[in-house]
Every structure is written in structure tokens, then in C-alpha cells.
Amino acid sequence: MTALLVIAKQPLPGRVKTRLTPPFTPEEAASLAEAALADTLTAAARVPAARHVLVLDGAPGPWLPPGFQVVPQVAGGLDVRLAAAFAACDGPALLLGMDTPQITPEILAPALCWDAHDAWFGAAADGGFWALGLAVPDPALLLGVPMSRPDTGAVQHARLRAAGLRTGSLPVLCDVDTARDARYVAAEASWTRFAARHARLTASTAGTAS
Template structure:
């Protein structure tokens, strides 16, 4: 299908990624878990039907991560500007994904893939949004990429997903909603995400970390119960 899938991501250096995983993790453990999440996401994207796969990266990706992807440096500016710039890299249907939902699988994207596999005159939706449980979004699909639909949307707030959805609908687009997924920001999020992708490298890494924390006397169950309150985007 004539689909471009772009993953926006950054180099997983200790102290620079997933800082809210620390504590209970060390900066090195948090960075390693972020790298596992990124690599697993990219492997999932390789399995999806797409004409092009882009890795829009801040830093230098690992050779294995770059395999099968066209690599582009992220643009400057806020996240809204960097996401908007990705729209200029695609001339047809575009799906933008992040690196923070390792539980991503093809089934969660099935409605979009089925819709956009149809001829242009038959496809029902001109946009798709994947809400995140913290109020953001993990996926944005635009049948006709337009950076103006992203610029000016305030990112990284509990209302980001709702504001982005409003921007799309006010732009006259019929928007489909994908399942709500959990961004891995806190260790409780990692535990929740791991439960949804059991047996994967990410789930195994979380299991090893949880076992180590328990052995060190950390109450992992309490960490899970104390996860920050989430607001779900509509």
C-alpha cells in the first residue's frame, strides 16, 4: 500500500531519555529500557505494509535500528514543529509513531491499515489518532500530510490528544480513533506495557528489572499502584 510510516525517536543516552523512570531505575537502566522499546517498535514497523519507512532521529541510531529505514535528522523547534516537518517527507498517506509504546502491534493499527488499503475514493477516514492514556497521542495518521494540522498544538500536556483531535476535526477531517495505549514514562507504565506484549524483548527486560528491584527490597507492587493519575484523551 502507498503508506509512509515515520518513527520519531532520539538516541538513548543515560540521563537524556526516560528520566522519570529514575528512580527506581538507574539512568543506565532507564536508557537501556528505552533502547529496547525503540528497537521493538522499529521491528514492529518493519512488519507493517508500507511503501516507505522513515526513522526521524535526534542523534545517531544504532546500525540495527536503522536497517530498513530511511534516516532523517529531526528538525529544530518544539515537538509540534518537529512533527509537522515530517509531513514534508511524504507525498502520500503518512503514519507517525513514537518510540514510547513498545506494546504496539499490527492489530492496533488494523482499522487504519484496512481503511487506507482501499482506493482513495473508498477510504472512509482522512485522519487517524491513537490516544495515549496520559492525554497525549502515540499515533497520528494523515491521508494527505499537512504540517499546518500540527503546528501550534501544545505538546506534552494532559490535553494534547484532545487539542490535536480538535485541530483535525476543525480542519474538516473525518477522524478515526485507534486504541488507547500507555506511554512508558514511569516504571508503573513499563509494567503495564509489558503485560500487553508478554514474551517480547521489552517485556523480558521489564521482568528482569522488576525481579532485581524486588531482590533489592523495592516494593514493585506499590510502584504500580502509585502510578500517576492518567487522563484519557477522547
């Protein structure tokens, strides 16, 4: 079975979702990050997997559901941290970020099947990626990929193709990075904690988020 990994930062003010400020305060941005992380972990926990792992920068909090093994992120750039997460797996692995609270087990389900694919790729609307699955985890596929750029996803996907991997595609999703992203995702995923938190915060700021 597939190991399901979520890579995340502890949602502390000033350390997460800094691009949401303004219009949100650092505390509000951290609150939105916490809701997004809780939604992501809840969806991940409902996916049948060999193990559920939170690869965490920081300390776990009350937002962590039961059933997750928590391991610390290594030091280094994001490519190094992602590569290390895969290196710790001895079988198929699917890695998710914490910025797509709209995910559901149904969205993730195809990436648990490796019969016709060696890799799975979930592109983000901003040019990055929100999910990466590897039947045979190989850290070299990630090391050196430039992160947090408009071409990050394209470069990573090209790495998979260059390695000759049969790559399946997951839906393109919007990462929550900006206030505009937050508003869009909250509207698209009205059932989530993230949407409820966003509604409360934007009501309290009289609709200043844009």
C-alpha cells in the same frame, strides 16, 4: 501506499525516559527505552508501507532493523518536529512514537486504509497521542499544539475535527513514561523485548520499581 514514520530519540542515559528515574538508574531507563524502540521498529517493519522512516534525534544503533530510512529531526519543539516529519511526505503518512512497545501490525493495519478516513488518531492513556495518520500531510495541523500536557491529545484531535477531516480511531494505549506505566505495559505485552528487559531490571532491583 502509506509512509510509516517513527519519531524517536537515541536511547542514551540521561536523555530518554528521565521520569523512570528513580527507581531505575539513567542507564536502566535508557535500556528500557532502547527495548521499547526496538519493539516499535520491529512491529513497524512488518507493516507494508511505501517506505519506513526513522525520524531520529541522535545516531542509529544496533537496535535499528534493516529497511528504514533514517532522517534527522529538525530543531524546535515537539510540534515543530512532528510537523516537519509530515512536511517531508508527499502522500499518506502514519507517524508513531517510540513509547508504545505493545503495538503490533494488527493494531496499525486499519490506519493503512484511507477509503473512509482522512486521518487516524491513536490516543494515549495519559492524554497525549501515540499515533497520527494523515492522508494529506499538513504541517499546520500540528504547529502550535501544546505537547506533553494532559490535554495534548484533545487539542490535536480537535484540530483534526476543525479541519473537517474524517478521523478514524486507533486503540487507546499506555505510553511508557513512568515506572508504573512500564510495569503495566510489560505485563500487557509479555512477548516483547521491553517486557523481558523490564523483568530483568526489576529482578535485579528486588522489585523496587512501582
